[in-house]
Amino acid sequence: MTSRSSRATARPSSKARAVARTQTLLQGENGIGTVRRTTLPGGLRIVTETLPSVRSATFGIWAHVGSRDETPSLNGATHYLEHLLFKGTKRRSALDISSAIDAVGGEMNAFTAKEYTCYYARVLDTDLPLAIDVVCDMLTGSLILQEDVDAERGVILEEIAMTEDDPGDCVHDLFAHTMLGDTPLGRPVLGTVDTVNALTADRVRRFYQKHYDPTHLVVAAAGNVDHATVVRQVRRAFEKAGALTVTDAVPLAPRDGHRSVRTAGKVELLGRKTEQAHVVLGMPGLARTDDRRWALGVLNTALGGGMSSRLFQEVREKRGLAYSVYSYTTGFADCGLFGVYAGCRPNQVHDVLKICRDELDRAASDGLTDDEIGRAIGQLSGSTVLGLEDTGALMNRIGKSELCWGTQMSVDEMLARIAAVTPDEVRDVASEVLGHRPSLAVIGPLKDRQADRLQEAVS
Template identity: 60%
Template sequence: MSRAASAPFTPDRRGVAAFRGTTGGRAGGARAVTRTLTDDPLGGTVRRTVLPSGLRVLTEAIPTMRSVSFGIWVSVGSRDETGPQAGAAHFLEHLLFKGTHKRSALEISSAIEAVGGETNAFTTKEYTCYYARVLDEDLPLAIDVMCDLVADSVLTPADVETERGVILEEIAMHDDEPGDEVHDLFTRAVYGDHPLGRLISGTEETVTPMTRRQIQNFYRRHYTAPRIVIAAAGNLDHAAVVKLVRQALRGTPLDTDPAVPAPFRAATPAVRMKPATTLVEPKETEQAHVVLGCPGIDRLDDRRFALGVLNNVLGGGMSSRLFQEIREQRGLAYSVYSYASQYADSGLFAVYAGCAPGKVDEVLDLTRTELARVAADGLTEAEVARGKGMSKGSFVLGLEDTGSRMSRLAKGELLYGDLMPVDELLARVDAVTVDDVNGLAAELLGRPMSLAVVGPFGESDFAA
């Protein structure tokens, strides 16, 4: 199972909510409401159905494809756990593939693999996704299997113990990857004990004593129809997908009384960040790993388009300032880049570098100098134009497969309550001005910076 972060550009609730044509369908005596979003010239026809239970189904019909990506997205992540529950969402993600009342774990995997398809899942801090990619003719099978495992998993005591061992190995493996560990350390430096600062996987101390009952309670409390979005993209028919979903969920715990969809995650109260600090994880590694950064902006902030441009120019590619200065001109690091993470009520902006331990001071000095220079002087018009081109190109090129299109539908609905058409999103990027970027840079990059380091050091090595 994998863990993923949100994409830098996604629709927002202030985007287009234009619908046309409302139809109803009946199944089992209950009425579903279907709406067709305005056709997107750069995409297929997008339709949205709200089932009586509050579960939502969104599809994008792309007749030129011969595959379909089908995903079940649940509005629950690691930030929804209490301290003793840390890791429950990720634990559950593993367990749902272990068997249902209809299928064993082997039957779940072999059913999809027998038709050349693939399945996987990932847990983030704010949502969990289960998905399959199959040939268009095998979509009914994928819907039946995926709905079954998400809605009706049995969570046997034996499976809990088996996956506990797997997850503990996963945690140990993560601890052996300092290039990954340093990002978690940085997140903890900024968020502290807040749930956003915890590891998605949990820790050995929380996963080891976690009981089946705790996981079962978490499952039934959070995996409810109003909190679930089903999305599919590819060569499909929307009405057929809705019918298949309803059939697959009939008689399961997700076949519930009428309800309204849960609203997307609220942005209040705002997350309180820790004062800037330095955290060092001493390890005898051949390479030092550092992350320097600060609190950013939340995902509904209109300035996120300007942030995307700023990130591209600073450290988003081989032409970026940091890459050119630190790697190309001085050869101090193999990998150096900047990134932004955005949540409902907060965000992060950071720079990562991996270098020889003896070069850490120089790399950090150059990084701080470049960030201060951009904060004071801003970017040039040419740089902003290049950053905008990178944003638009990466977004459109990312829509070349059904998986990314499926994800776009689900994130728009689950995280923003809306789906911004591709043309409008590109227009929002085009509308970013030099003043927008430089104003954000002055505010963001002027903030006190936290530092996370994994390598052969102690706290005193960075006391200054």
């Protein structure tokens, strides 16, 4: 087995340096909002967005690996690995990693999803070189020692327990399983107690070596940054670890596929002694590459995206049956989900489900009014801009766009796509998506014998 640290003395040739390719993907006004990409000869992509008016910068590395890349026995390995990359490298201990960022008032974290993982640090612009060095060191030089694997196992088991203690969170995992079954997309990102207990340092280390080479990575930085300087510092950090080669490696392409979700009328009930019943009623949605996703976003906003939405008004405002009720969409590379969540008293769950089902059916058959669609377009446009007001959000946007789509879209282009959605497009997508027979996931103090009545909600 060849570890990354064992190649630390490798030195790139002048030929390798000559083939880095830089492109301007989005041209901002006076340099503000300009997005550039450089692809290094080892297949590593570096994208930056420049915002000179701020005093901060967020640096992140996106890995093209998520829980959908796991076999059943490896379920939870991606998230386990996310934890372990903070535990130490050849150059730094776990305390060195955390204290380096703490000492400059920065913040560092990571998250694992079903199709990608991201590690990031937000610091003052003057401390960006430190953030680059620390995060790159973590990604290229993790030791993954047996003692760290054993120690972190307990932490992850506690995280699983914490999630299971929050039924409002856990019900979404149950809904994914209801819709997608025992498949990589249907399994929980955290894994299970059994799979986490079964993971060994050797298996996690092999998973790391397979999925964390430069062709699987996208480096993203946003804020008061200079693209050439970021490229130079990232390149130096990766070369120091021996993680770049002189070969003309090609970056991994965005995921694709043609998976379809055909689940309909399925009910999964998980009995828990909770004060509320937590329900998700939903059906197949759209893949994140589907051009109709803009219309679906407008539909989702109008149905359950705010206080003026149909579901909020009907369930909470008019009848007082729930405190939290909303709809949401999840798009993967090759499929998607649409869901409606509500938390209510157990004796009112059937009333809530009937109202939600009636509203979905009405939207599918009759569509939405022009006023609802216009209001939803305005709300979605505003929330899109407001959600990009900090460097962390900007880094997430450009990093995820590069990894998942391979292209960049400006905020103005996004707003134009939202504004261009027509009422007919919203009605068409409502008929297409909401016309499916739904499935249902429920967590709460309900008995198995009540499953027959729950079945009425999806019949």
